[in-house]
Amino acid sequence: MELLNFHGYGPSILKGAVLTIEVAVLSLLLALFLGLGAAMAKLSKNRFLNFIATVYTTVIRGVPDLVLMLLIFFGAQIMVNNFSDWLYYSFDIEFFINIDAFVAGICTIGFIFGAYMAETFRGAYLAVDAGQIEAGKAYGMNARQIFIRILFPQMMRHALPGLGNNWMVLLKTTALVSVIGLADMVRLAKEASGAVHEPFKFFIPVAAVYLLITFISEVILKRLETRYSVGVSKP
Amino acid sequence: MFESLTELLNQNDIFTVATLLQYWDGLVTTVQLVFLSLVVGLVIAIPLAILQSLNNPFISKPIWLYVYVFRGTPLLIQLYIIYYGITYIDGIQESFWWHIFKDPFYPALIAFALNTAAYTTEIIRGSIAQTSRGEIEAAKAYGMSWWQMTRRIVLPSAFRRALPAYSNEVIFMLHASAIASVVTIVDLTGAAQNIYSRFYAPFEAFTFVALIYLCLTFLLVFIFRKLEARLLAHLRPRTH
Numbered sequence A: 001m002e003l004l005n006f007h008g009y010g011p012s013i014l015k016g017a018v019l020t021i022e023v024a025v026l027s028l029l030l031a032l033f034l035g036l037g038a039a040m041a042k043l044s045k046n047r048f049l050n051f052i053a054t055v056y057t058t059v060i061r062g063v064p065d066l067v068l069m070l071l072i073f074f075g076a077q078i079m080v081n082n083f084s085d086w087l088y089y090s091f092d093i094e095f096f097i098n099i100d101a102f103v104a105g106i107c108t109i110g111f112i113f114g115a116y117m118a119e120t121f122r123g124a125y126l127a128v129d130a131g132q133i134e135a136g137k138a139y140g141m142n143a144r145q146i147f148i149r150i151l152f153p154q155m156m157r158h159a160l161p162g163l164g165n166n167w168m169v170l171l172k173t174t175a176l177v178s179v180i181g182l183a184d185m186v187r188l189a190k191e192a193s194g195a196v197h198e199p200f201k202f203f204i205p206v207a208a209v210y211l212l213i214t215f216i217s218e219v220i221l222k223r224l225e226t227r228y229s230v231g232v233s234k235p
Numbered sequence B: 001m002f003e004s005l006t007e008l009l010n011q012n013d014i015f016t017v018a019t020l021l022q023y024w025d026g027l028v029t030t031v032q033l034v035f036l037s038l039v040v041g042l043v044i045a046i047p048l049a050i051l052q053s054l055n056n057p058f059i060s061k062p063i064w065l066y067v068y069v070f071r072g073t074p075l076l077i078q079l080y081i082i083y084y085g086i087t088y089i090d091g092i093q094e095s096f097w098w099h100i101f102k103d104p105f106y107p108a109l110i111a112f113a114l115n116t117a118a119y120t121t122e123i124i125r126g127s128i129a130q131t132s133r134g135e136i137e138a139a140k141a142y143g144m145s146w147w148q149m150t151r152r153i154v155l156p157s158a159f160r161r162a163l164p165a166y167s168n169e170v171i172f173m174l175h176a177s178a179i180a181s182v183v184t185i186v187d188l189t190g191a192a193q194n195i196y197s198r199f200y201a202p203f204e205a206f207t208f209v210a211l212i213y214l215c216l217t218f219l220l221v222f223i224f225r226k227l228e229a230r231l232l233a234h235l236r237p238r239t240h
Helices: A002-008 A010-043 A047-062 A065-091 A101-127 A130-138 A143-178 A185-196 A199-228 B002-010 B017-052 B057-072 B075-086 B097-101 B105-129 B133-141 B146-183 B188-199 B202-231
Strands: none
Touching: A010 A047, A010 A101, A010 A143, A010 A185, A010 A199, A047 A101, A047 B202, A065 A101, A065 A143, A065 B146, A065 B188, A065 B202, A101 A143, A130 A143, A143 A185, A143 A199, A143 B075, A185 A199, A185 B075, A199 B057, A199 B075, B017 B057, B017 B105, B017 B146, B017 B188, B017 B202, B057 B105, B075 B105, B075 B146, B097 B105, B105 B146, B133 B146, B146 B188, B146 B202, B188 B202
């Protein structure tokens, strides 16, 4: 029991771990949503959508996560401030939003990984045999039916390894939210080790939690991959 | 030309000669840090990858563990452990090592090098394992020893195959180096943070630095594309 007490910091670091998982899962959902959208935009014949999606995926993947996070966190706050100033001076309306580190963190990570997901989804879509889609059309299915019944299940098989990789990188990126002031387990460990002067005692358990999450994700991904590969011979 | 540039810079408050010099110093630090980490990382990774391909469990299990731990935990944690941890090694503050380690640059360099070494080991190990059986059999038939075979046949072809994945790792390292600013190193991101806090202008400060990173990324992509075209020329589909 003494071992797990961590000078009384144990419970708060555990809360930090929960926060880390929350941030990771919520930003994963946002990233999947944005990624699917951007992939569809990239594959569409609309020039404008194509251009927007290409700029999005190229720029995001060319800039460090931390810089984007600082830009969105601090930049968005100023934008909101300017907007509320403008509202106040022009219309005499008092309106103010404080950008929350939690929301900013999730939005940034989701926005960044949406770009990576888009590439994964695009590759997976292109890997599905065109004949399958034609067959769906020949059966008289509409676009939605083709997507749900034919495209999506086969796409997932090709996309899963890439998605799994992105998830692991995303999980580790959540450590950066500690820099913009969110009390995730990295920040709590840093504060605790600063107070007690025992860095190893806090950072190593936190690292172990990340390893544990990675390990569990690997197991789940392997199961999912087997599930989506049913009916395909293993090489 | 120079005068018109100065005139242009005088038109705004933020991007003056002084702040641009801060960005320049940050750029130099970032490039140094990334380049040295990559070199040290490669020096560690190549022997580890070769050792791992020997299939001796007593050697490959510890290497596997090292790779798994460094790839499975955030770089920020690794940096914190090394940066804050070194201070608490008994007697280090009295030894001459302290002159080196009180500067945050070296702990960051160690963390980055160990991190990239883990990823690079995995990349090179994978491409060594992909060496076609025929090449190895041919080398054996020529009577080459293990070392000769590794040096002349296995490594050159493995490095070529590793190049596309390694170029990704280099770009990843460039982006990861932004974390150095967290331990008070004034790299590109650190310079941007200083300029942000001085002028309270996050958009200008961070957008400018994002553009510099973007240019660096494109430069790296361009260099690696040229390198791949040269070194992987034999794998290109034939055109005639």
